[in-house]
Amino acid sequence: MEKVNYISHLNTVFETFHNDERIRQGHITLYLAFFQLWNRKFFIDTLTINRELIMEHAKIKSKTTYHNHLRDLDAWGYLTYYPSYHPSRGSKIKMIRACIEIDTTTGTQEVQILANCVPKPSQNLVTSIKHKTNENLNKQPKVIFNESEVALFFKKNNWPEIEARKFYVFIKSKKLKTDNWQMMPKIFAKNNFKLKEPKKISPISGYVNGMRQKRNEN
Numbered sequence: 001m002e003k004v005n006y007i008s009h010l011n012t013v014f015e016t017f018h019n020d021e022r023i024r025q026g027h028i029t030l031y032l033a034f035f036q037l038w039n040r041k042f043f044i045d046t047l048t049i050n051r052e053l054i055m056e057h058a059k060i061k062s063k064t065t066y067h068n069h070l071r072d073l074d075a076w077g078y079l080t081y082y083p084s085y086h087p088s089r090g091s092k093i094k095m096i097r098a099c100i101e102i103d104t105t106t107g108t109q110e111v112q113i114l115a116n117c118v119p120k121p122s123q124n125l126v127t128s129i130k131h132k133t134n135e136n137l138n139k140q141p142k143v144i145f146n147e148s149e150v151a152l153f154f155k156k157n158n159w160p161e162i163e164a165r166k167f168y169v170f171i172k173s174k175k176l177k178t179d180n181w182q183m184m185p186k187i188f189a190k191n192n193f194k195l196k197e198p199k200k201i202s203p204i205s206g207y208v209n210g211m212r213q214k215r216n217e218n
Helices: 007-021 023-040 051-058 063-075 127-139 147-156 159-175 183-190 204-218
Strands: 079-082 094-095
Touching: 007 023, 023 051, 023 063, 023 094, 051 063, 063 079, 147 159, 147 183, 159 183
Parallel strands: none
Antiparallel strands: 079 094
């Protein structure tokens, strides 16, 4: 009987589920029901399954849904299904081990079918962190409007056309970034169309001003 790392196996399976667009909620609950049985049987090679019990644990009420999800998991390589067409003999499944197991005595490793194993704690994760950082930078808001859109927005609000041109030139020169650019001309109009950059306010400025006001009152 081969060893199975409980946490590494589930982490890998969950990560694979996340990246697999075919997976639905029923597939996950059914797999976990099988995994629970597999764990209780000390990760034996082949499991004989009780369909009614598995359906109850997986919260699946339809036999058709059960068989469809089971065949999907088999076809997609998450387990191997051995159906039994005999009424008194239960069907069998073989769970596929998700991670690579290393034999410390011989130095050999067994390659499992499911890839995308969770990195070991000692692995260098700098590359993946940089990749995520670049993704976050690429998601920064951008100015997504042009001069004609600005003119149309000013016209709908009955604001002077010349102010629309001034506003667009000002925003373009400052290279300000925003997803909700319509709020900016509204502030512009409330300030009598005076072009000013937004003031940076400290998060504690309100608290400090309040303390000063109370001190003056005292």
